[in-house]
Amino acid sequence: MDGFQFEYRCAELLRNRGFHKVSVTQSIGDQGIDVIAYKNGKKYGIQCKYYSHTVGNKAVQEAYSGAGFYDCDHAMVMTNSTFSRAAKELAEKLDVQLMEGCPSNDISGAMYKILRLTNSSILILEAFIFCGSFLFQYPELSLPGYFLLTLTFLAAISSLPGWHKLFFSFFSGTLYLLIFLLLIIPGIFYGNLNYWLLFSILPVIFSFAHVFFLQRDLDRSDEERPVKRKEKRKISRLGRLYADALSTQLKVPVTFRNGQKTEEGYLFEYDCCCSDIQLIHRAELYLNKSLLNRYDLQMTDAGLSLIQHDRKNFYHR
Template sequence: MNGHKFEYKCARMLRRKGFHHVEVTKKSGDQGVDIIAYKRFSKYAVQCKYYSYPVGNKAVQEVYAGGKYYDCDRCIVMTNGTFTKAAISAANKLDVKLWDNCSMLKSTSLIFEAMRAMNILGILFGCYLLRNVFPFSSDAYMQYYRELTLILAGLLGWLGWGNWAVSAFTGALYLFLGFTQTGDTIPSFLVGGMNLTFLIPALIYFVHVYLLKPKP
C-alpha cells in the first residue's frame, strides 16, 4: 500500500464512523490536508500518514495550518503507526486529534462487509416469515414481534454502521433476540438457553460502538 491508497482507506473509515461529504483533496496544492470531511456541525481537516516509523510534530503543524486555510473547525492526523512525544505534545497544544494504528482498516472493512451481509439476510428472512400475515393487527404484532424486531435490527444495522447511537440500538435489538428467540421460528444455536445466532452480532455491535464512540 502507498500513501495515496491509504488516504482512500482513511476516507472509507471516516464514512463508517459517521462522517459525511468526505472528500480526498488533490495531491498538489492540498496545503497539508488530505481529506475534508464533515460530522454534525463541524468541518474537519484530515492528514493521512502511512509511515514505517512514528509520525512527528511536522504533520500536526501542517494539518493545523491547512485546517485554517480550508476554514475547518477541527483537525485530525491519521496514521497506520504511532506518534512521537513531540507530535502528541503539539497536538495537545493545538487541539489536533491523533488517530493511531489505523492499519486495522482492512479487518474493519471485512467485519463491515460480513455484518452488512448478515443484516441483509436478516431483513429478507424476516420478510419471508411475515409473508402471510398482512395486513397487520395488534394481535399479529404481538405474535410476530420477534420477526419484526429482526427486520428492524437488519435495517438499522445495515444503514447505521457509522453512527454509534444507531449501532448501539442495533446491538440492543440483537441482544433482545438472543434472549427471547429460543423457538423454532428463526434458526437457533442455543447454549444455556441463549441464542448465539443473535448474541454474537450483538457482541460485535457493542464492540464496534466502543471503538466508534471515543472518536470526534
C-alpha cells in the same frame, strides 16, 4: 499500498465512523490536508500519514495550519503507525485530534461490510427474541436456549468493537463455530436434522474469512520487523553515544531514556538535571560542529531532548 491509496482508505474509514461529505483533496498543493469531512455540523481537515515509523509533531503542525487554510473547525491526523510523545503533547495543546493504528488492509471493503451487517442483524434478532420471551412468553426458551442466545450475543458483540483486532475476530469466529456445532450435532445424532440450521455456518465463514484477511495484513507487516529491530538497535547505540558526549559537555550525568525515528529524523530523550541554557546551547553547537548531521538540543520538563535531523530531509528544505 502507498500514501495516496491510504488517503482513500482513511476516507472510507471516516465514512464508516459517521462522517459525511468526505472528499480527498488534490494531491498537489493540498496545504497539508488530504481529506475534508463533516460530522455533527463541524468541518474536519485531516492529514493522512502512511508510515513504517513513528509520526512526529511536524504532521500535527501541518494539519493545524492546513485546517486553518480550509476554514475547518477541527484538525485531525490519521496514521497506520503511532505518534511520538512530542506529537501527542503538541496535538493536545493545539486541539488536534489523533487517530493511530488505522488499518491498511481492505477491512472497509465488502468482507467487513458483510460481517458488520451479519452481526448487526443477529443482535437485532436476539433483541426481538429476548423481548418476546420475557414480555409475551413467545418463544418459550429453555435453559439451553438461553445459553445459545448468550453465546450468540457474545459472538456478535465481540466482533463489532474489535473489527481490526485479530484476537476479537478469531474469538467471535470460534464462538460462532461452537454455536454451529451445538445446533448441528444433536440433529445428526438423533436423525432429525433441520437443514435450515446449516445457514448458521455463514457467520463462521464470514468471521474466519475476516481473520484470514487480517492475518494476511499482519504477515505483510511482519516482513518489516527485522528492519525495525535493526533500527531499534541503531537508535539505542546512538542514544548512548550522544549521552556520553552530552555528559562531557554539560559536566553532569546524562542518562539515555528512549529514542524513536520520526519524519524529521531521530528523537532522543535524556534524564539530566542541567538547567543552564547557555551550557545546553554550547553543547548543541559542539554536536553540530563535531558531527555530520544537524542537531537540535532542547530542555524539557523531564530532562533533555535531542533531535538528529536526517541529512536528506535537512538539505532539501
